[in-house]
Amino acid sequence: MNVRQWSRDLGLGIRFAFSGGREGWVRMVLTAVGVGLGVTLLLLTTALPNVLAARDQRGSARQDLTYGAAVPPKGDNTVLVGMSATEWHDKDVRGRLLQPEGPRAPLPPGVDRFPAKGEMVVSPALKELLASDGGKLLRERLPDRIVDTIDEPGLVGSQELAYYAGADDLVASENSSRVVRLTAFGEPHPTTTEQPDPVLILLTLVVFVVLLTPVAVFIAAAVRFGGERRDRRLAALRLVGSDSRMTRRIAAGEALAGALLGLAVGTVFFLIGRQVAGSVEVMGESFFPSYVDPSPALALLVAVAVPAAAVLVTLLAMRGVVVEPLGVVRTAKQARRRLWWRLLLPLAGLGMLYPMIGNGRGHGDFNQYLVIGGVLLLLVGVTALLPWLVEAVVARLGSGAVSWQLAVRRLQLSSGTAARMVNGIAVAVAGAIALQMLFAGVESQYTRSTGRDPQRASMEIDLSDRSQVAVAAREFARTEGVKASVAISSGGFGDRRRDPATSAGITVGDCTALRELAHLPSCRDGDVFLVPGTDDDAAQQALQRPGRHGFIDPTYEGGERGREVAWTVPAGLRKVTARRDALQSSVSGLLLTPSALPARAAPTLYHQVYVRLDPSVPDANEHVRNTAAHVDRLANAWSLSPTLTSVKFTSLRTGLFIGAVCVLALIGASLLVSQLEQLRERRKLLSSLVAFGTRRRTLGLSVLWQTALPIALGLLLASTVGLALGAVLLKMAATPVTVDWASVLSLAGAGAAVVLAVTLLSLPPLIRLMRPEGLRTE
Structure with a gap:
């Protein structure tokens, strides 16, 4: 040849x-x-x-984050940037205040000129939101006049919410992370190579294989559309002499x-x-x-x-x-399909994954070629086993209603075609079940407890050092939807003015606020309490004794000097124990009521306000953020949750969801095209049955049975393979094998729902094909 x-x-x-x-x-x-x-x-x-x-x-x-780098001196090429980010209905709004300090101050990407005080430049998506009726509350939070939009180079996404607003009262300091001075926008330091997480790499590899394998299966099925009619045409070529x-x-x-x-x-x-x-x-x-x-x-x-x-x-x-x-x-009648070679594919896949069982993240990286090959063979094994399973089951099906007999006979004659139609959905479900098990199993490794109880405090607002914490507390208390609010300030107390050898924490608040942190026998303004730490050494214990002299906000190497405030631990210090459900985690050190703190020390502290919301008030958290922006545009306000999940893990799970949506859309569209092709090939047969008196309802039910039987078998096989693959992947990640049966059933149900939707969409063409006119031929 x-x-x-x-x-x-x-x-x-x-x-x-x-x-x-x-x-x-x-x-x-x-x-x-x-x-x-x-x-x-x-x-x-x-x-x-x-x-x-x-x-x-x-x-x-x-x-524009400097990550603790030294503040450059003021010049004609510097700009002050204030962090004023917020949220809107759980969606981040990136906000920055800009204050140029000279004619050569750098502009952020996507911005042509600096907005003046009272002006702002916004992203197109934010501009549209602020102009809509639904953005009324957010407009109250961002009252500046919109003078321009941020161009594409300044945004990471077309729907990103972001703005730059003008300011004239920003002050940069070594101790403040809310205001930074820049000579240029961009990464301040070269990116350091981070040690990769083997389990995250394993998740990434499996996600790609699981999402792409159904695509390959569908392409392989699509090129065989019209196979029976094509083969009959090829017989004519044999008649004229082709071998x-x-x-x-x-x-x-x-x-x-x-x-x-x-x-x-x-x-x-x-x-x-x-x-x-x-x-x-x-x-x-x-x-x-x-x-x-x-x-x-x-x-x-x-x-x-x-x-x-x-x-x-x-x-x-x-x-x-x-x-x-x-x-x-x-x-x-065809020879029965052989089972032995079909079992070799999943067994070979298990054999490739077996050497990596127990690796976890403590025994080096997973071999990416073995991972890809093993998962791929297991999923492809579904496509090899399903035709045999469909043939073996339908061969044993017997009598029933006319629609049932028509469907069974059709499946007995062309079980391979029926299996090809559902191969893709079976592979997708098998991969989804395995991934769901893997994600659910390792999620605890990427989730940590914050020690916060949302029932005690719904939100935390961190104020900048230019805020009056007492005034802010009163404003939040009057905010719509707030049931209670407390203000707490915190700082450090050292034994020396500069570079102290021993230090302890101090927390300042009124009696109501301190009772949210510790069990107080009695309290009035001017009292001081001590919460001993579990790991306090002798020097720390000595530093916190009555009469001991020290400094609030001592200066450390590289820090701004002149903020230290001399203070003596007063007499009458009482020991108390921290609450197990305290608003702040790891409460220890000195607890002070406001009048016990020197007036000069107040600006050196970090201020937080905790609020408890009324769940019956709609948009209560948005009202709190509006108050925070009114009190201090540099304030950070966020909702508290009992747990915190790794950003990388969450991003990977989000990518999986987006990919799964695309694959499901492909599954539905491809199944519909395949179903229409099957109906088109059987047009004359359907017309003949109608011409001989077969009811359209019977033919419609037969088509439904022809779809339901293979998909039921496909989902059963997919669930079995998916559970096996999920168990192996969990063993590879050194994680106990657990099965969330509700999720398994929901994934199988999602696959069945796609097929049911495709079947319903194919009924109108089926009704049009079931006409005697379909017997006409050219």
Whole structure:
């Protein structure tokens, strides 16, 4: 066999594909749409590295946090930046106050000029929100006049909420992280290489394999649309003299034509989706169309792999079909499918994963090739086992209603076609179950307790050092939706003015506030209490004794001098014990009522206000944030929760959700295309049954049974493989194996819901096909 013969036969198949009349074009369009949907998702996946890199680059370019670096001296090339970020209905609003100190002050990316006092430059999404009726409360918080919008280089996403407002009262200091002085925006230090987390790498690898495998399965199924009708056409070629090998190559040429057209359709879908990406937001994440730029090497790989896979799949499929001049030997009784080689795939996958069991994060990295290969073989094993399972079950099904018998007989004749339709959904569900088990199992490793009880305090507001904490406490107490509020200030007390050898914490608040921290026998203004720490050494105990001289806010190396305040621990100090449900964690040291603190020491402390909200008041937390912005535009206000989850873990889970949404959309669309192709091939059969008096309701139920049986078997197999894969992955992460059966059932139900929706959408075309006019032929 030479290349010229292959090229000629493939070219002949391509010509047949495009010259088959209306039937041929319909088949080509369906194949192209099916392949195109898969290509679209593959191209989106190849663009993901560039999306992440572009977002990181934009974030780094506007970086204005100095991370403890020394404050540069004031000059004509410096700008003061105040941190005024807030939240709106659990969505972050990035806010900055700008105060240029000279004509050469640097502008942040995306901003053409500095806003003056009372003006602000906002992102397009924030401008739209502030102009809407739903943003009325947020407009009260940001009352400045909008003079311009932030251009794309200054934003990380098209739907990001961000603003820059003008200011004239900012003051930078070594001890303040709320106001920084910059000579340029961007990362102040080179990025340091962080030790990778093996478990997070394992999660990332499995996420990619689980999301992409169903896509490959769907593409392989799409290139076989119209297989039965195509094989009957190939019989005519055998009649005019082509041999079996030439016939297979011509069939591969037809599939190649569909794949090439699918590449074109997928590229168009991708370009459309690229533009749509700029106007949507999923799980708080948004992108600009310019981000969605596929890697040239990966895009070229997709362009080569999809047509090559189409040819390979067709040649493998044709090995089981005997095309003779007088017909196609497909409807005769086929040899039973063998099970032994189908079991080799999942067993080989388990064998590749087995050496890494027990690694966790303490025994080095996971071998990425073994992880990808093992998970891939287990998922592909679903596609190999499902046809055998469907054939074995439907062969034993017997009598029933007419619709049941029609469905069973159809499945008995073409169980492979039925299995191909649900292979993708089965693979997706199996991977989703495994990932859900893995995420749920390791979540506790990336979640820590904050020690906060939201029932005691709903929100915490951290004020800057320019705020009057007593005034702020009264303002919050009068805020709509606030049931109670307490103000607490904290600082440090050392044995020396500079670089103290021993230090202890001090906490200042009125008696009501201190009772939220410790059990006080009695309290009045002027009292001082001591909460001994569990790990206090002799020097710390001596520092906190009555009559001991020291300094509040001592200066450490590199810090701003002159803020130290001399103070003596007063007599009458009483020991108390901390509350187990204290508003602050690890309460220890000296507790002071306001008059016991020197007046000069008040500006050196850090101030917090804790509020308890009335859950019956709508938007109570937004009213609190409005008060915080009114009292101090540099205040930070956030809701308290009992736990805190790692940002990287949360981001990975968000990425999985976004990818799962795309895969489910692909599953639904591809199943619908496949269902329509199946109905189109059986148009004459359906019309014949209707002409002989079969009720349309019976035929509709038969179609439903033909879908329900394979999907039920597919979900059963997917659940089994998913649970096995999830258990192995948990063992690899050195985590106890647990199964959340509610989640497993919900994932299986989601897969069944997609198939049910596709079936319902295919009923209108089915009704149109069930007409006697379908018997007409050309």
